[in-house]
Amino acid sequence: xxxxxxxxxxKVALFATCLVDFLRPSVGFAAxxxxxxxxxxxxxxxxxCCGQPAFNSGDRRTAxxxxxxxxxxxxxxxxxxxPSGSCGGMIAKHYPELFEDDPGLSxxxxxxxxKTHELVSFLTDVLGVMAVEAKHAGSCTYxxxxxxxxxxxxxxxPRQLLGSVEGLELVELRDSEVCCGFGGTxxxxxxxxxxxxxxxxxxxxxATGAKTLLxxxxxxxxxxxxxxxxxxSEVEVRHVAEVLADMTDRPxxxxxxxxx
Amino acid sequence: xxxxxxxxxxxxxxxxxxxDERIRTSIIEERLDRAxxxxxxxxxxxxxxxxxxxxxxxxxxxxxxxxxxxSAKEVPGEVARYLRDxxxxxxxxMGDDPRLSAMPWKDTALDVSIGRSNxxxxxxxxxxxxxxxxxxxxxxxxxxxxPTTLNFLPDNHIVVLNASxxxxxxxxxxxxxxxxxxxxxxxxxxxxVTGPSRSGDIEQTILLGAHGPRALHIVVVEG
Amino acid sequence: MxxxxxxxxxxxxxxxxxxxxxxxxxxxxxxxxxxxxxxKAVDALPEFEALRESAREIKNHTLAHLDLxxxxxxxxxxxxxxxxxxxxxxxxxxxxxxxxxxxxGARTVTKGKSMISEEIGLNxxxxxxxxxxxxxxxxxxxxxxxxxxxxxxIAPAVHLTKEQIEKDFRxxxxxxxxxxxxxEKRSLLTEARTMLREKFLAADVGITGANFLIxxxxxxxxxxxxxxxxxxxxxxxxxxxxxxxxxxxxxxEDVSQILRVLARSATGQEMSVYTTFSTGPRRASDVDGPxxxxxxxxxxxxxxxxxxxxxxxxxxxxxxxxxNHCPVYHQIGGHAYGxxxxxxxxxxxxxxxxGVDKAGHLPNASTFCGRCESVCPMKIPLPKMxxxxxxxxxxxxxxxxxxxxxxxxxAFFAKKPWLYNLSARVAAxxxxxxxxDKGRFQSLPGLGAWTKYRDFAVPEGETFQAQWKRRAGK
Numbered sequence: 001x002x003x004x005x006x007x008x009x010x011k012v013a014l015f016a017t018c019l020v021d022f023l024r025p026s027v028g029f030a031a032x033x034x035x036x037x038x039x040x041x042x043x044x045x046x047x048x049c050c051g052q053p054a055f056n057s058g059d060r061r062t063a064x065x066x067x068x069x070x071x072x073x074x075x076x077x078x079x080x081x082x083p084s085g086s087c088g089g090m091i092a093k094h095y096p097e098l099f100e101d102d103p104g105l106s107x108x109x110x111x112x113x114x115k116t117h118e119l120v121s122f123l124t125d126v127l128g129v130m131a132v133e134a135k136h137a138g139s140c141t142y143x144x145x146x147x148x149x150x151x152x153x154x155x156x157x158p159r160q161l162l163g164s165v166e167g168l169e170l171v172e173l174r175d176s177e178v179c180c181g182f183g184g185t186x187x188x189x190x191x192x193x194x195x196x197x198x199x200x201x202x203x204x205x206x207a208t209g210a211k212t213l214l215x216x217x218x219x220x221x222x223x224x225x226x227x228x229x230x231x232x233s234e235v236e237v238r239h240v241a242e243v244l245a246d247m248t249d250r251p252x253x254x255x256x257x258x259x260x
Numbered sequence: 261x262x263x264x265x266x267x268x269x270x271x272x273x274x275x276x277x278x279x280d281e282r283i284r285t286s287i288i289e290e291r292l293d294r295a296x297x298x299x300x301x302x303x304x305x306x307x308x309x310x311x312x313x314x315x316x317x318x319x320x321x322x323x324x325x326x327x328x329x330x331s332a333k334e335v336p337g338e339v340a341r342y343l344r345d346x347x348x349x350x351x352x353x354m355g356d357d358p359r360l361s362a363m364p365w366k367d368t369a370l371d372v373s374i375g376r377s378n379x380x381x382x383x384x385x386x387x388x389x390x391x392x393x394x395x396x397x398x399x400x401x402x403x404x405x406x407p408t409t410l411n412f413l414p415d416n417h418i419v420v421l422n423a424s425x426x427x428x429x430x431x432x433x434x435x436x437x438x439x440x441x442x443x444x445x446x447x448x449x450x451x452x453v454t455g456p457s458r459s460g461d462i463e464q465t466i467l468l469g470a471h472g473p474r475a476l477h478i479v480v481v482e483g
Numbered sequence: 484m485x486x487x488x489x490x491x492x493x494x495x496x497x498x499x500x501x502x503x504x505x506x507x508x509x510x511x512x513x514x515x516x517x518x519x520x521x522x523k524a525v526d527a528l529p530e531f532e533a534l535r536e537s538a539r540e541i542k543n544h545t546l547a548h549l550d551l552x553x554x555x556x557x558x559x560x561x562x563x564x565x566x567x568x569x570x571x572x573x574x575x576x577x578x579x580x581x582x583x584x585x586x587x588g589a590r591t592v593t594k595g596k597s598m599i600s601e602e603i604g605l606n607x608x609x610x611x612x613x614x615x616x617x618x619x620x621x622x623x624x625x626x627x628x629x630x631x632x633x634x635x636x637i638a639p640a641v642h643l644t645k646e647q648i649e650k651d652f653r654x655x656x657x658x659x660x661x662x663x664x665x666x667e668k669r670s671l672l673t674e675a676r677t678m679l680r681e682k683f684l685a686a687d688v689g690i691t692g693a694n695f696l697i698x699x700x701x702x703x704x705x706x707x708x709x710x711x712x713x714x715x716x717x718x719x720x721x722x723x724x725x726x727x728x729x730x731x732x733x734x735x736e737d738v739s740q741i742l743r744v745l746a747r748s749a750t751g752q753e754m755s756v757y758t759t760f761s762t763g764p765r766r767a768s769d770v771d772g773p774x775x776x777x778x779x780x781x782x783x784x785x786x787x788x789x790x791x792x793x794x795x796x797x798x799x800x801x802x803x804x805x806x807n808h809c810p811v812y813h814q815i816g817g818h819a820y821g822x823x824x825x826x827x828x829x830x831x832x833x834x835x836x837x838g839v840d841k842a843g844h845l846p847n848a849s850t851f852c853g854r855c856e857s858v859c860p861m862k863i864p865l866p867k868m869x870x871x872x873x874x875x876x877x878x879x880x881x882x883x884x885x886x887x888x889x890x891x892x893x894a895f896f897a898k899k900p901w902l903y904n905l906s907a908r909v910a911a912x913x914x915x916x917x918x919x920d921k922g923r924f925q926s927l928p929g930l931g932a933w934t935k936y937r938d939f940a941v942p943e944g945e946t947f948q949a950q951w952k953r954r955a956g957k
Contacts, residue, residue, distance in 0.1 A: 016947045018907075021946050021948055022910070022942055022946055022947075023943065024942075025943055025950050026943060028951070044948060046900045046901075047900065048899075048904070049897045051897075053890065054894060057873060057877065057882070057886065058873030058882070059877050065898055146850070146851070146852035146853055150856075150857050178810055179810045183850025183851060184850075185886070186850045187933060188930070188932035189847065189848075191935060191936055192936075193814050193815060195936035195937070196501055196507065197810050197813075197814060197850075198936070225938075226937030226938040226940065227938075229938040230925075230936070253940045254922050254939075254940040256920065256921060262569070263569040263570060263571045266569075267569050267782045267786055268554075270786035274786055274788075275549070275789055275790055284551060285551060288551045288555070288733070291734070295733075295737075296736060297736050298736060298737070299533045299537045300530075301534075301743070302529070302530070303528070318753070322752075322756070378684075379684050394753075403766075403769060404769065408713070408771055408772060412710050413714070431736055444559070444700055446563075446702050447766075448762055448765055449761055449762075450702075450760040452758035452759070453756065454758075457709055457710040457756060457757075458708050459622075460638065460708070461638060462645055462668045462672065463509070463512055463644065463645050464513065465512075467672050469672070470672060470709035471710045472709065472756070472757065
């Protein structure tokens with residue numbers, strides 16, 4: 001497949017998310033690589049946070065302020081792509097709700113929502129990518145993050161692309177659709193409950209015998225990786241984009257290694 | 261102001277209505293009158309044989325037992341067999357449903373008594389008004405013909421169902437009942453029975469025979 | 484309010500349940516039984532989604548015309564020879580019921596399972612007046628023996644193991660042989676059946692709840708598996724139905740639509756064993772059934788939920804699918820929620836009924852995983868309504884100061900991209916410098932609540948935006 005001429009190539013704004021920006025930039029680069037390979041022109045507008053923590057804490061005003069900041073920075077592109085079902089869901093599903101009663105902004109919020117996509121589903125469902133060029137030796141298991149799965153319907157898309165990765169064997173995770181117990185501020189506000197939930201998730205991950213755990217949301221990944229590491233598990237944890245982009249030279253989340 | 265007034269005033273305040281708007285009244289009158297059916301599962305929209313086969317599959321799926329007889333005359337013999345095979349006393353309690361009374365109970369050794377249950381009968385028999393193929397559910401109406409206590413107190417509940425009375429779905433029961441008792445009216449009790457009594461309250465393990473019958477035996481009269 | 488709520492100490496309740504360990508152990512059964520069976524039942528009915536939509540529409544329509552349908556329902560009950568009583572709050576409902584019991588000279592009252600009875604604290608009130616209430620649903624009977632409230636709305640004793648139940652039966656059923664064998668679940672069931680059979684036959688009044696009230700016919704509907712509800716309502720001389728006002732639906736056809744999603748969502752059954760439609764007292768042609776039929780209609784704050792962002796909650800049919808699928812409920816059980824209604828539906832309803840100042844934790848104790856909404860047969864947007872409660876708490880300054888300041892501090896930066904990005908760059912580099920040897924922090928100032936239970940990954944170093952700019956600049 002030849003690369004389309006620049007004029008016809010979709011202009012994509014990558015919203016890396018604050019967690020990726022701060023903790024794991026390699027996910028951002030993996031996303032950019034996947035998008036560019038699929039024929040997109042990728043830009044990274046100046047960004048902070050989508051406003052979800054404020055929205056879910058009942059602070060609608062701050063959520064609106066941050067949403068407006070996002071709308072202004074991102075509305076000039078063909079698409080907005082997010083390597084997270086949670087932040088992607090915030091923009092695609094909840095921005096319109098935030099501005100429901102504001103005729104001046106509701107149209108802009110809806111327009112942004114309509115062109116915002118989670119990374120993996122954007123590749124498969126919008127760009128029609130059926131396979132990736134990547135190699136990954138060893139078995140992987142996959143956690144279906146809640147927002148991606150329930151708000152955006154992401155389930156088969158990552159499995160389809162992972163199926164094309166050379167050498168990768170996918171082992172299904174028991175209760176893969178059950179929450180990992182992260183829930184943003186929930187993890188710190190209700191620590192003991194969150195701990196019980198993530199302990200079960202980590203136990204299920206260990207039970208697969210897979211070498212690597214993948215998911216599409218860094219929040220869940222930090223939570224599960226943190227628990228696995230506290231339990232002394234050897235399982236490596238990565239964002240699915242890292243494997244799909246063939247960028248697994250960095251140590252996995254929470255681990256050290258020669259390249260860092 | 262009565263509590264009734266307080267509650268109605270509060271509902272109307274919340275809904276921003278006065279309660280005497282003609283349009284609202286006509287909307288509910290129309291709905292009550294027309295009783296729209298909604299979504300009817302395709303599953304049971306079958307011919308008579310298909311409906312019966314589905315009913316039996318569904319009823320057996322919820323641990324009812326089924327016997328098929330070719331005429332009402334054969335019911336007493338089947339009931340006697342059922343009680344004998346299950347080592348139950350040859351005694352039976354029933355109401356005065358003419359369909360049951362007309363059956364040749366005298367041809368069996370069964371001790372048949374008439375009336376409601378007082379809790380001492382081990383086996384009772386009632387006649388179903390109709391049954392629902394969709395879920396294997398019996399519909400039994402209250403009355404001296406089939407006293408409601410007979411559906412619940414005896415350990416063993418036997419129900420006679422005429423195959424010709426079987427309907428596809430819940431909604432068809434209502435159509436039939438309205439013809440019988442009139443629109444907007446109901447017998448004192450309509451019992452839908454889907455299998456024998458059960459409970460899952462001890463560690464979520466389903467056990468049969470909680471408070472109602474431990475066994476439900478359905479005798480289907482074909483022809 | 485009769486049952487003293489402990490929702491304000493939700494965190495302690497939850498920690499105790501976790502430390503005790505028996506709750507999550509008992510709840511393992513919920514997950515295997517309810518969840519797997521529901522999926523199977525739903526998959527076997529291609530029209531399930533269409534029925535959910537239909538059920539939702541029926542309730543929305545009814546709620547929009549609730550005054551008119553209630554009026555019609557009342558009229559039809561009266562026509563069938565029954566009595567209708569309206570109760571603004573719990574106290575009034577209790578006194579109406581006690582009054583009926585007294586007038587009929589009742590000494591023993593049998594009870595079918597009713598969450599409204601729990602909500603108004605009926606049992607204690609009857610006991611204080613010298614009337615013995617006997618819960619007859621097996622699970623309710625067990626928790627009554629223990630002096631507890633239900634921990635689940637359709638499986639009240641789900642938090643208990645069979646060993647605990649055996650202990651309670653031995654403690655209370657002292658008239659039975661102390662050497663009897665109760666190791667099998669079946670022998671526990673048989674014992675309860677025997678003990679309760681006497682009560683059913685002796686009771687003067689029977690009290691049941693209602694899953695639905697039908698405006699077209701004036702009927703009340705109960706849905707059960709044990710048959711206890713039916714024995715409760717056909718044997719005593721007086722039958723009292725206690726139900727909240729939103730239980731009304733227009734027609735028999737409407738009930739039929741909702742019945743198709745109710746049992747499947749609750750227990751994975753296609754139909755519960757007994758679905759019973761009761762209309763008025765016994766007729767001239769009856770040889771059994773109650774001589775008096777009363778319906779007590781309770782508001783208790785529900786009419787005030789209409790027209791608000793919480794109206795959708797009034798569609799709830801109490802199937803318990805939300806709690807059966809809730810990861811938080813699975814870990815802590817129902818009692819931790821501190822009042823009558825646990826799990827996601829309780830987290831929305833309880834603040835409406837007892838006040839968000841008392842129940843503020845409940846709508847916060849959710850990861851917003853959305854599983855409850857995805858299985859709700861009435862399509863109630865539970866997470867969205869929990870968020871609305873959080874908004875009300877935020878507006879009223881009810882949430883903890885630490886959380887408010889933390890959020891405010893973060894928002895200050897997040898609203899200024901240049902400052903945010905600069906600070907992030909500095910912080911990420913600093914953290915990397917400190918944590919690079921291990922790749923993870925096992926403790927971290929300010930994030931103790933996180934690192935108490937799990938490690939925190941060390942940032943890679945330079946932020947994504949800083950690296951991207953550098954790359955683009957080249």
